[in-house]
Amino acid sequence: MRFDLTDLRLFLHIAESGSITAGAELAHLALASASARIRGMEDMLGVPLLRRGRRGVETTDAGRTLLHHARVITQQMEKMRADLGDHASGLKGHIRVLCNTSALAEFLPDALAGFMAAHPQVNIDLEERLSYDIVQAMRDGLADIGVIADSVDSGGLELYPFRDDRLVLAMAPGHPLAARLKRKRSCAFADALGHDFIGLAGDSALQKYISGQAARLGERLTYRVRLRSLDAVCRMAASGAGLAVLPESAVLRSRDVMRIRHVQLTDAWAVRKLLICVRRYADLPGYARELVDTLQPSN
Structure with a gap:
């Protein structure tokens, strides 16, 4: 053979x-x-x-x-x-990274920029997926590195800290829910389900995650519009077109250029830790091990 x-x-x-x-x-x-x-x-x-x-x-x-x-x-x-990179200067490396929406939109671009500048011969293939799909793909050997939420069962994988990720409910200051909440800084997701939502287009992992939480409550979200980026969702929510569940970091960044209010969700699923996962760190190529080290918050 x-x-x-x-x-x-x-x-x-x-x-x-x-x-x-x-x-x-x-x-x-x-x-x-x-x-x-x-x-x-x-x-x-x-x-x-x-x-x-x-x-x-x-x-x-x-x-x-x-x-x-x-x-x-x-x-x-x-x-x-x-x-053997030091002895064969023409060789290139390739790292396949799977991540959820928050990691892709909010954290990984800046984290990867410095690594890629320092490693011009390493290519990175970055793909967005749901956390539980990432875990299965990692177990099957379909990727080198995953970034997942801690809400999924990641048994059999090695885990390393990445970032904290809180999901919040964003809206225009004049939205009816904002008036009802008055000065409250938090509410349950169930309290928002009677209103229209703004969401992400396509196969967004974050949107699937949020829709899944609504389904667990026996509800289905009604979307007035779906957009391609978190910034666009923020702008539409700020206009009063509907509510949006977004990473808090995206909303805080948007407050500098638009009037948008957000309240924290009291649901346990809205507070997540993002984790780096690999099958076995020691088996990764040297440049992939360097990326895992670079992505951790202590580095």
């Missing part, structure tokens, strides 16, 4: 994208060449690695076994490349 690194990386890309075409593009191979390599791997093993369907491909049991080993091998290659 002989697979080369190109075969393994190709199979990783196909399995993770669910498409031979997309996997071939990610591996910088022609579709015909990629298909031939996959068929050659299956012929060599004597078992199918992929199930082909109208909507793409998925791994068989044998394919999932190969996928596990392919991830281990490619991760070890990345670690070797990093550790």
Whole structure:
């Protein structure tokens, strides 16, 4: 049985994208060449690695076994490349980071800027997901580093502190809820559920998290508009169009340029600690270990 690194990386890309075409593009191979390599791997093993369907491909049991080993091998290659960096100056590193909305919008850009300036040969692939999806992806070896809220079960992963993240309810000073609250500085999420909301567009992890909290109360949020950024949500909430649940840091930053009121939510889920998670720190490439160290608040 002989697979080369190109075969393994190709199979990783196909399995993770669910498409031979997309996997071939990610591996910088022609579709015909990629298909031939996959068929050659299956012929060599004597078992199918992929199930082909109208909507793409998925791994068989044998394919999932190969996928596990392919991830281990490619991760070890990345670690070797990093550790030999002083002796092979042309090599580049790649770190895949998964994070929730608050980490992506509020904390990681500044934290990553200095690291990337100091490591020009390291590329970072940053993707937003829900915390529980990040945990599963980390366990499956789909990323090097995750940033999650402490509200999810992260058993089996190594954890390091990142930032505190409080979610608050933001509104215009003239909003009916603001008038009802008067001088109160906090309220329960349930008290806001009869009003229209402003939210984030697309597959925002934060929006899914907030909608999930409403669902636990037997309610469904009504959105007047969904926007692409936290700053835009702040502006729309300040205009009186609706309420918004946002990271407190985003609202505090917005107060310098707009009139917006916020109150703290008394619900336990609104006070979160963000944590860095990895499968095993010692197994990361050297540059990825440096990033974990850089992201911690003591650094």
